[in-house]
Amino acid sequence: MLDALNRHLVQPLIAAKRRSRHLRHYRHLSQTQFDPPELVRARQLSMLQVQLRHAFATVPFYRRSWAAAGVHPDDVKSLDDLRHFPIVTKTDVRKHAAEMLSEAYRGKKLRTKTTSGSTGVPLVIQLDERGAQWKAGCVLRADEWSGWRLGQRVAKVWGNPEYRHFGLKGRLSNHFVDRAIYLDTIGLTDARIREFVAAVRRHRPGLVFGHAHSLYMLACVLNKSGITDIRPNGCISTAMPLHDYQRKAIEQALGVPVTNRYGCEEVSLIACQCERHKGLHVAAESVYVEVKGEGLTGPLLVTDLSNFAMPLIRYQIGDVATLSGTPCECGRGLPLLEKVEGRDADYVVTPSGSLISGISLTENFAVLIKGAAQVQLIQETLTHLRVRMVRDPIFDAESERQVRELVLKTFGPTMTYDLEYLDVIPQEPSGKYRFCVSKVSAEYLKGLSA
Ligand SMILES: [Zn+2]
Structure with missing residues (x-):
């Protein structure tokens, strides 16, 4: 009842107050996810062409590096044509951050993301508001693949304090908007885990979300204590590889299949398992992914299709991925990654x-x-x-x-x-x-x- 109220009333009100279109995007993306692969690819191509032209016209870094490489956005007639464009490394982003900002966004309010990326290299990324809202829609859609429904509470096992809101206003927002319970994974003790378990029992979240190794640890405590009444609708593991022994322990503890997700602070969600749990569907409306080299496995390159403030094009993220050659049984037209070997x-x-x-x-x-x-x-x-x-x-x-x-x-x-x-x-x-x-x-x- 409260969940439905939150989904249908609180969330839309908050979105309206914050002038965010992310719920509208989420509804649109939920409808188009079953479009055939050809249509998904055609949309990606036109988004890619728009991004490339924008970057060429307004981002000094790309103008310079593409000219040096002898490539031009007009050369791109298919997704494969992107292969001729230079790769952008983390070192490039660290060295040329200012030159990578779009002149069209000068003086505009941007979201700043500071991250150690996926290889321990600290980076600062700027994201425009429109892109942020579009990405939020993509994330919400993927969240629901886990079995969770918008409006339900979330329990987060996470150690990055920026995800948590402080102060009275922050606590209220946390309680009513994000509806999140946190287990801070910095300085974890047995007592803290038990406190968190008590809160989870009280609030009955629809989703348990966290780093694979933190979820595993929580699962060990639950399994050891014989606690079997924590039954969320979904569980999302992210930010690092989920090993098989971890998956088994978590599934035993929570009684629900683990949904593996892959993303990074620089471009947000990249790919996520659907309810079939076979491979990860790319968030194709937000990012275009390829692997370096000729085969299906190689270093992953990401092109951000939705951040125009600081476009990342053929960005080598530092992880190795395998593209899947077969479509998913779920019928979604979004491309699949068979697996990602991340940090x-x-x-x-x-x-x-x-x-x-x-x-x-x-x-x-x-x-x-x-x-x-x-x-x-x-x-x-x-x-x-x-x-x-x-x-x-x-x-x-x-x-x-x-x-x-x-x-x-x-x-x-x-x-x-x-x-x-x-x-x-x-x-x-x-x-x-x-x-x-x-x-x-x-x-x-x-x-x-x-
Ligand atoms: Zn699927």
Whole structure:
């Protein structure tokens, strides 16, 4: 009853007050998702052509790099023609951020997104309001593939405080608009997990949402305690690979299939599993994806079709994906990714015995340390950490002090650390980055699931 009221009354009112068209977009996108693949591709092509012309006309970075490469937007008559355009790396975005902004959006209010991306490289991305609303519509549509319905409560297992609203106004918005319950994955303790479980039991959310490793940990606690009355309509795992043993534990704990999702802060949602859970449907109205090279598997390149303030075109995100050759049985015309091998990160155990999500941790290190170009954390023992860092020229004594403070604040005074400077953080043989490795947390987590 309350859920329906929220869906049909509260959400539209809030959207109207915020002058956001995202609900309208969501309804439109929900209708067009079953259009045939040819129609989806034709729409993508025309969106791509618009984006390329816009970027050429108003973004100095592309004007320069495309001229150097001898390509022009008018050359693009099919989606495959994009292959001739240069690839944009994270280093490009870091170095040329100002030059990548569209002149058409100068002085306009933009949303700023700060992220460590998917490889521990800190980046700042600007997103225009129209694009943000369109993307929000795409996310809502994909949220519902999990079984959750707009209007139902959400439980989030997440460690990024920007997702959480503070203060009285923030708390009200959280309660009535986002309808979210949070488990902060920075400084996780048994007591906090139990408190969260109590809140979930009280509020009965329709969706449990979080990083794969955090959902797994929650599942271990539920399974171990024999709690079987938490039954959301859906569960979405995101931001990192979902391993099979994790999926099994989560499905046992929540009694619902896990929906695997892939996205990043730079372009928002990229792809998400539907109710069939076979491959991930690309959010084709928001992004165009390809893989580098000739085969179906390779480094993933994303072109943002909906952000015109700072267009990302053939942006190499740092993950490896496999395109699917077969359509999905669900009948949606949106293209499929068979799988994504993204970044992986362990939990870290603090000397006092609480757990910290590796993703949230490296995000903090990459974003908060001045001049940190890329970060990897390795926990050697319960009280010793190796902080591996690629530096920018602006990295200095102040940055070293920030590292010291962050280690102290996060782990307490008994954690020691070495700071290592590298030219590049090595990738795993699979092409994945592991940017938080703990040699002690596996034992600790085993204790949780036993
Ligand atoms: Zn499907």
